[in-house]
Amino acid sequence: MTVAEVIVDVPTMQTNRPFEYDVPSNLSEVVEPGMRVEVPFGRGKRKIQGFVMKLKNTSDFKGKLKPIDRVIDLRPVLSSEMLDLSSWLANRTYSFQISCLQTMLPNVMRAKYHQLVIPKDDDDSENQKLFQGQDNIEVTSQMSDETIRLINRLKRQDKVEIEYVVENKASQIKRQAITTTLNPIQLREKRNELRSNAKAQLKLVNYLIDNLNNLPIELSTLSSEGINRAAIKTAEKNDILSVVEVTKRRKPVGVTPEKTTKMDLSEEQSQAVDQINQAIDSKEAKTFLIEGVTGSGKTEVYLQTIDRAVTENKTALMLVPEISLTPQMVNRVTGRFGNKVAVLHSGLSSGERYDEWTRIENGSVQVVVGARSAIFAPLKNIGLIIIDEEHEASYKQDDNPRYHARDVALWRAKKHNCPVVLGSATPSLESRARAQKGVYQLINMKKRINQQPLPHVQIVDMRDSENSAVKGDLSPLLQDKLWRVLKRHEQAIILLNRRGYSSFMMCRECGFVLKCPNCDVSLTYHKDLGKMKCHYCGHEEEVPETCPQCHSKKIGFYGTGTQNLERQLNELLPEARILRMDVDTTRRKGAHAKILKQFGDQNADILLGTQMIAKGLDFPNVTLVGVVNADTTLSLSDYRASERTFQLLTQASGRAGRADKSGNVIIQTFNPDHYAIKDAAVQDYETFYKQEMYLRHQANYTPYYFTTLISVSHKDEGQTLKQAYWLKRQLTTALSDSAILLGPSPTMVSRKQNKYYYQIIVKYKHEPKLHQKLLEILNDTQADTKKGFTVAIDNEPQHID
Ligand SMILES: Nc1ncnc2c1ncn2[C@@H]1O[C@H](COP(=O)(O)OP(=O)(O)OP(=O)(O)O)[C@@H](O)[C@H]1O
Ligand SMILES: [Zn+2]
Ligand SMILES: [Zn+2]
Numbered sequence: 154m155t156v157a158e159v160i161v162d163v164p165t166m167q168t169n170r171p172f173e174y175d176v177p178s179n180l181s182e183v184v185e186p187g188m189r190v191e192v193p194f195g196r197g198k199r200k201i202q203g204f205v206m207k208l209k210n211t212s213d214f215k216g217k218l219k220p221i222d223r224v225i226d227l228r229p230v231l232s233s234e235m236l237d238l239s240s241w242l243a244n245r246t247y248s249f250q251i252s253c254l255q256t257m258l259p260n261v262m263r264a265k266y267h268q269l270v271i272p273k274d275d276d277d278s279e280n281q282k283l284f285q286g287q288d289n290i291e292v293t294s295q296m297s298d299e300t301i302r303l304i305n306r307l308k309r310q311d312k313v314e315i316e317y318v319v320e321n322k323a324s325q326i327k328r329q330a331i332t333t334t335l336n337p338i339q340l341r342e343k344r345n346e347l348r349s350n351a352k353a354q355l356k357l358v359n360y361l362i363d364n365l366n367n368l369p370i371e372l373s374t375l376s377s378e379g380i381n382r383a384a385i386k387t388a389e390k391n392d393i394l395s396v397v398e399v400t401k402r403r404k405p406v407g408v409t410p411e412k413t414t415k416m417d418l419s420e421e422q423s424q425a426v427d428q429i430n431q432a433i434d435s436k437e438a439k440t441f442l443i444e445g446v447t448g449s450g451k452t453e454v455y456l457q458t459i460d461r462a463v464t465e466n467k468t469a470l471m472l473v474p475e476i477s478l479t480p481q482m483v484n485r486v487t488g489r490f491g492n493k494v495a496v497l498h499s500g501l502s503s504g505e506r507y508d509e510w511t512r513i514e515n516g517s518v519q520v521v522v523g524a525r526s527a528i529f530a531p532l533k534n535i536g537l538i539i540i541d542e543e544h545e546a547s548y549k550q551d552d553n554p555r556y557h558a559r560d561v562a563l564w565r566a567k568k569h570n571c572p573v574v575l576g577s578a579t580p581s582l583e584s585r586a587r588a589q590k591g592v593y594q595l596i597n598m599k600k601r602i603n604q605q606p607l608p609h610v611q612i613v614d615m616r617d618s619e620n621s622a623v624k625g626d627l628s629p630l631l632q633d634k635l636w637r638v639l640k641r642h643e644q645a646i647i648l649l650n651r652r653g654y655s656s657f658m659m660c661r662e663c664g665f666v667l668k669c670p671n672c673d674v675s676l677t678y679h680k681d682l683g684k685m686k687c688h689y690c691g692h693e694e695e696v697p698e699t700c701p702q703c704h705s706k707k708i709g710f711y712g713t714g715t716q717n718l719e720r721q722l723n724e725l726l727p728e729a730r731i732l733r734m735d736v737d738t739t740r741r742k743g744a745h746a747k748i749l750k751q752f753g754d755q756n757a758d759i760l761l762g763t764q765m766i767a768k769g770l771d772f773p774n775v776t777l778v779g780v781v782n783a784d785t786t787l788s789l790s791d792y793r794a795s796e797r798t799f800q801l802l803t804q805a806s807g808r809a810g811r812a813d814k815s816g817n818v819i820i821q822t823f824n825p826d827h828y829a830i831k832d833a834a835v836q837d838y839e840t841f842y843k844q845e846m847y848l849r850h851q852a853n854y855t856p857y858y859f860t861t862l863i864s865v866s867h868k869d870e871g872q873t874l875k876q877a878y879w880l881k882r883q884l885t886t887a888l889s890d891s892a893i894l895l896g897p898s899p900t901m902v903s904r905k906q907n908k909y910y911y912q913i914i915v916k917y918k919h920e921p922k923l924h925q926k927l928l929e930i931l932n933d934t935q936a937d938t939k940k941g942f943t944v945a946i947d948n949e950p951q952h953i954d
Contacts, residue, residue, distance in 0.1 A: 154175065154176075154210065154211075154212075155175075155176040155181055155184075155208055155209075155210065156173050156174070156175060156176065156208070156209050156210065156211065156212045156218065157173070157174045157175075157176050157184055157190070157205045157206075157207070157208055157221060158171035158172070158173060158205070158206045158207040158208075158209070159171060159172050159173075159174050159190065159192055159203035159204065159205055159206065159221075160172075160203055160204045160206055160239075160250050160251050160254060161192065161194055161201055161202070161203040161251065162201050162202040162203060162251050163194065163201060163251070164249045164251055164252060165249075165935055166249075166931055166932045166935035167935065169243070169249045169250055169251075170250075171206050171207070172192075172194075172203075173212050173214050173218055174190075174192050174218055174219055174220060174221045175217075175218040175219065175220045175221070176208070176220070176221055177220045177221065179298040179299075179301075179302065180221060180223075180224060180298070180301075182302060182305055182306070183224055183227075183301060183302065183305045184205055184208065184221060184224060185205065185208070185228075185229050186205050186206060186207055186208060186229065186233060186236060187204070187205065187229030187230060187231040187232060187233065187235070187236060188204075188205050188224055188225070188226045188227075188228070188229050188230065189202055189203065189204055189205075189224070189225040189226050189230060190202070190203055190204075190205055190221045190222070190223065190224050190225060191203075191221070191222040191223050191224075191225060192219065192221055192222055193219050193222060200222060202225065204231065204236075204251070204254050206236055207236075223294060223301075224301070226268070227268055227270075227292060227301075227304060227305065227308065227315045228308070228315055230258060230262060231254065231257060231258070231531075232531060232533075234565070234568055235254075235257050235529070235531070236254075237568075238253075238257070238529075238561070238564060238565070239253040239254045239257065241564060242554055242556055242561070243554070245556070245560065245948065246553070246554040246555050246556050246946075246948060247555075247927060247928070247931060247946040247948070248553045248554035248555070249553075252553050252554050253554050253556075256526070256529070256554055256556075257529040259503070259506050259507050259510040260503045260506065260507075262507070268291065268292040268315055268316070269289040269290070269291055269292070269315070269316045270283075270289060270290050270291075270292060270304050270307075270308075270313050270314075270315055271288070271289045271313060271314050271315075271316055272284050272289075272312065272313050273311065273312055273313060273314055274312050277312050279303070279307060279312070280307065280312055280313065283300070283303060283304070283307065283313075289316075292304070292315075328371050328372070328373070328398065328399050329371070329372045329396055329397070329398060329399075330369035330370055330371045330372060330396070330397055330398070330399045331361075331368075331369060331370055331372070331375065331385060331388075331394045331395065331396055331397070332368045332369040332370075332394065332395060332397050333361060333365075333368065333393060333394040333395070334395075335393065335394075337362055337365060340358060340361060340362050340365075340393070341362065343358060343391070343393050344358045344359070344362070353380070353381070353383070353384040353387075354384060354387060354388060354391075356379070356380060356384070357375075357380050357384050357385065357388055357393075358388070358393060360375070360378060360380060361393070361394065369397055369399050371399065372385070372396075410484035410487055410488040411488060412488060412489075412491065413485070413488040413489050414489075415456075415457060415460070416450075416453050418450075418453065418454075418457070419450060419600070419602060421445075421449065421597075421598045421599070421600060422449075422450050422453060422454050422457075422598070424596070425441075425443060425445075425454045425596045425598060426454055426457045426458055428441065428594070428596060429441055429454070429458045429461075429537070429572055429574055430457075430458060430461045432571075432572035433458065433461050433462055433465065433467070433536050433537055433571065433572060434461075434465070436570040436571065437570070437571075437572060438566045438567045438569075438570050438571060438572065438573075439572045439573075439594060440563065440566070440572070440573045440574075440575065440587075440592070440593040440594065441572060441573070441574045441575065441593065441594050441595075441596055442543075442575045442576075442580055442584050442585065442587070442588045442593045442594070442595050442596065443574060443575065443576040443577070443596045443598060444577065444578075444580055444585070444588075444595060444596070444597050444598070444838060445576065445577075445578060445596075445597070445598030445599075446578050446598065446599060446600070446601060446607060446807070446836060446838075447578045447601075447607075447803065447804065447806070447807020447808075447811075447836070448601040448602060448605065448607075448771075448807060448811045449578075449598040449599070449600060449601055449602065450598070450601075450602045451541070451576045451598065452482075452485055452541075454574075454576075454598075455471060455539050455541065455574070455576070456485065456486070456489050458537055458539075458574065459471065459486075459489075459490070459520055459537060459539070460489070460490075461536075461537075462519075462536030462537040462571075463490065463493065463519050463520065463536075465536060466534075467519075467534050467535065467536025467537070467571070468518075468519045468520065468521070468532040468533065468534055468535050468536060469519065469520050469521070469535070469536055469537040469538070469539070470520075470521050470527065470528070470530055470532055470535060470537070470538045470539070470562075470565075471486065471520070471521065471522045471523075471538075471539040471540075471541065472522075472523065472524065472525065472527060472528060472538075472539065472540045472541065472548070472558055472562070473522065473523075473524065473541045473542065474524065474541075474542050474545040474547050474548070475498065475499060475524040475525070475547060476547070476745075476764075476765045479745070479746060479749055479770070480746050480749070480750065481749070481753070481770070481771060482522075483496055483522060486520065486522050490519070490520050492518075493518055493519045493520050494518060494519075494520045494521070494522060495509040495510075495512050495513050495518040495520070495521050495522075495523075495530075496509065496521075496522050496523060497509055497510070497521065497522070497523030497524065497526070497527040497530065498523060498524055499524065500742055500743060500745075500746070510530075510531070513530050513531055513532055514531040516533065524547075525547060525548055525550065525558045528558040528561045528562055528565070529561070534569070535565060535566070535569040535571050536569075536571050537571055537572060537573075537574070538562045538565065538566055538571065538572075538573045538574070539573075539574045539576065540558065540559060540562060540573070540574070540575050540576070541576050541577075542576070542577055543559065543575035543576060543577045543580060543581065543584060544577045544579055544580055544581040544584070544800055546797075546951040546952065549949075549950075549951045553945070555945075555946075555947050555948065557949065559575065559584075575593070578803060578804065578807060578836075578838070579799060579800040579803045579804060579838055580838070581796070582796055582842065582845060582846065582849065582855065582856055583855060583856045585842055586846065586856040587856075601811075603813075605810060605811070605812075605813075605815070606810075606815060607806075607807075607810075607836045608778070608806055608807070608809040608810045608815070608816030608817060608818045608836075609815065609816065609817050609818070610806055610817075610818040610819075610820060610833075610834040610835065610836075611630065611817070611818070611819055611820070611834075612820050612822060612825045612830060612831070612834050613628045613630055613631065613819055613820065613821045613822070613825075614822070614823075614825045615628065615661075615664075615821050615822060615823050616661075616662065616663060616664055616823055620821075621661065621662075625721045626717075626718060626721060626781050626782070626821075627721060627722075627725065627779075627781070628819070628821055630819060631779045631781075631819045631821065632725060634777050634779070634817060634819055635647075635722075635725075635726060635729075635759070635777065635779070636726065638758070638776060638777045639726060639728070639729055639758055641776075643774055643775070643776040643777070643814065644752070644755065644757070644758055644759070644760070644772065644774045644775045644776070644777075645758065645759045645760070645775065645776070645777040645778070645779065646759075646760045646761075646762075646766055646770075646775055646777070646778045646779070646805070646808050646809070647718070647722070647759060647760070647761045647762075647778075647779045647781065648762065648763070648764075648766060648767055648778065648779065648780045648781065648801075648805045649714075649715050649718055649735075649761065649762070649763055649781050649782065650763070650764070650780065650781070650782050650783060650784075650785045650786055650801065658676075658678065658685065658696070658697065658708055658709060658710060659708065659709075659784060659823060660700035660702065660703060660705055660707055660708040660823075661705075661707040661708070661709070661823065662700060662703050662705035662707045662708075663700060663702050663703040663705065663823075664784070664822075664823030664824045664825075665700050665701065665702040665703065665708070666784075666787070666824075667685060667697065667701070667708075669687035669689065669690065669692050670692065671687070671689075671690045671692055672687055672689040672690050672692070672792075672852075672895070673792070673848075673852055674687065674688070674689060674790045674791060674792055674794065675790045675794070676692075676693075676694070676790065677790045678696065678710065679693075679899065683696070684696065685697075686898070686899065687790070687898065688790050688791075688898055688899075688900060688912070688953055689895045689896065689898060689914055689953065690895050690896065690898060691896055691897065691898030691899070715733055715735040715737075715761060715762065715763060716733070716737075718761060718781065719731060719733050719761055722759060722761065726759075729758045729759055730756065730757040730758045730759070731757065731758070731759045731760075731761055732748050732751060732752055732757040732759070732760050732761065732762075733761050733762065734748050734749075734760060734761070734762035734763070734765060734766055735762055735763045735765075736763070739765070745765070748760075749770070752772065753772055755774060764801065766805075766808075767801055767804045767805040767808070770808050771811055772808070772811070773811060773812030773813070773814075774812075774814070775808055775809055775810075775811070775816070776809060776810055776814050776815070776816050776817060777809060777816070777817050777818070777819070778805055778806055778808050778809040778816070778817075778818045778819070779818070779819045779821070780802060780805055780806075780818070780819070780820045780821060781821055782821060782822075783798065783802055783820050783821060783822040783824075783830055784822050784823050784824055786798040786801055787824060787827060787829065787830075790953070791952055791953050792849070792852065792854045792855075792953075793951075793952075795827075795828070795829040795845055795848075796829075796845060798827075798829040798830065798833070799829040799830075799832060799833050799838075799841050799845075802820060802829070802830065802833035802834070803833045803836055803838070805818075806818040806820075806833065806834075806836065807836070818834075820833070820834060828840075828841065828844045828845075829841065829845075832844070853893060853916055854916070855949070857918075858893070858916040858917060858918060859916070859917055859918070859949065860914060860915070860916055860949055860950060861914075861915045861917075861923070861927070861946065861947065861948055861949070861950075862912055862913075862914055862915075862946070862947040862950040862953060863880060863884075863912065863913045863914075863915070863927070863930075863944065863945070863946050863947075864900060864910055864911065864912040864913075864944070864945050864947075865877050865880060865897075865910070865911055865912075865913075865934075865942060865943070865944050865945075866908040866909060866910045866911075866942070866943045866945075867908060867909060867940070867941055867942050867943070868908055868909070868941055869909070870909040872940070872942075873908075873909040873910070873911050873942075874897065874909075874911060876934075876942055877896070877897035877911040877912075877913060878897065880897075880913060880930060880944070881894060881896070881897060881913055883926065883929075883930055884913070884915060884923075884926065884930075887920075887922045887923060887925075887926035888915070888917065888920055888922070888923065888926075889917075889920060891917070891918060891919075892915060892916065892917040892918075892920055892923075893914075893915070893916040893917070894913060894914070894915055894916075895913065895914040895915075895916070896911065896912055896913040896914055897911040897912065897913050898911065898912060899911055899912075900912050908943075912953075914953065927946055930944060930946075931944060931946065
């Protein structure tokens, strides 16, 4: 007997474990781990999907096992590595294993697609029997078991292959076309029936007769031949032709970049490359942290180490933040490795994405570049994993499963015995601290390429009378610098910092930001309460009318939009060509790339935008970067506020003066003395790191403490709060005295879709019972599902809001 362990697609706590099913003899040669199957579940005739995790010969189950109904995939869609990973991930992220399994598959495989069986050998007698002259056959649920078995045997004998075909609206264009069932003789008869003054009809029928080999013919083609819709309609009415829809496959557009070759490395680069290559050669699952200033040439280090892996017939995986997955970055990789590269990003239609996934899965590519979810790319024999801009919060998924790509990378590296390279000019404090302890190996790159100096940064104190007197958001100094850049035909980047925007209060006279007396994070305004509130401990107070520090009345909510700023720039510099990049201008597919190309081709002078323009960009003609409002990030109601500010300012400044012209940066702020701003101005990561570590230590935050965020929601606010307090009591019993419990407090938007959200923060160093307790809590809350509670657990949250 063969028994399959199956994870079923019923995302509840009770079903979050493998269920055993009998593999009926007709499927015994078909079912393999990693395939999806359809199984009966529960009472009644309900059929659900599941993933086969394991096959075995015995079962402890006393009764009669239900049989697997049918297989959905004719080949495994997940490897054994991925199956293992899903177990680990589910446990680590407190999510259902079924969600983890599904997360690993490309979107389309969760939706609709066809499987085609294609003969590799047309002359084979069994193939002839199966295909009966057809090019391929589609696998359907009606197919007999016998046929499925035959297909499976042929597949094993390598006589057929199975291809997934996506029914994809995005990558296919539907067009109208005409076709006819009439033969030339019938058509001529029809023509003879036409009146001689029916000129349009005559023309159409003649055209049809001449082009019978080209059917169906698109309406657009006909129209260019001077045949109009009316004529087609009439012909349709007279049964001469019919109008049909045809689909045309859209080829992904993209220019193949010019082939590049290895650059001669700088001293620092070659030291980095040597260390990493050595780890690749000796198959060491070691983690490197490259702390390299902006423009130090980290990308070339990535490329040359990837090259080593590829040369040794291994594969390499490189993650970049979605937003820096620009053509510039992609071209650098494809320019070096050509068609050995697969690129995964959200700009692809799901069909294109699926095609890339297939190329990876069947071993046609050796290098994968992609955003967060590319960490699940089905690569075999991985020799190197790279995470660029490793500090980026976007590497953590916001929804279930709340995984961090870095954790998954480290897990996979251990499986494959390969090094991981984390790179950044501004590493996350966690990673830098791990390097301090020797868990990661630190590689420093302190110099820019070609002896270029770091840009010259000036901090503008917006509290100064000269600056506060200006109408609008641009200080006289920034105005002057912009004007000079234009005159020299160079380019500028203007950053409007929108993070944390307008929910906090700041005094425009003295820069004072209203903070929580207990938690050292800023208070945020809760519209529904009309009060200022702390997201950590729940402390609340009235909205102040005057500044508690200087008693000025200029305290208020603070912020300008990009459109407004664009208008100000236009008024100030009417001759300047300005590109605006924000959520509004980048909504359409490809818009982001288009704007960057326009700027790169120097068809604009100023690129104005939000966070999305701050990192990764490498434009040689940019000599000025202006940050309009450095303070907004600083006022995030999150203990990472200073870290985020430092990172943003350093990264943004790093866009200036990367080639042979030197760069200038202007940072406008109301908090010129803040260490995050001062250290960013001199691009001094190490000094910032020390200061920030000291403060984190004082306040018991990461990386000195682990953090887990637990949020609970329900339609009724009283119920939510009650449940939150119950949760807190549960946790208290399981935790030692050294753990810190904060809350319950309402989240930033405490009411979403008519549900109330409260959260509890656990800070701890070593709590062996916590994990089990959290699983129990999830379980208990699930049992209460009828009452409509949702509990979410976020391990090491990236934002607390
Ligand atoms: N060895 C080299 N010789 C000449 N030019 C180089 C070399 N290495 C890198 N460069 C060039 O230096 C510039 C900066 O390199 P790169 O973009 O990799 O910097 P980075 O370290 O990734 O910086 P950031 O963190 O700001 O993105 C690029 O234009 C790159 O082509
Ligand atoms: Zn003040
Ligand atoms: Zn507080």
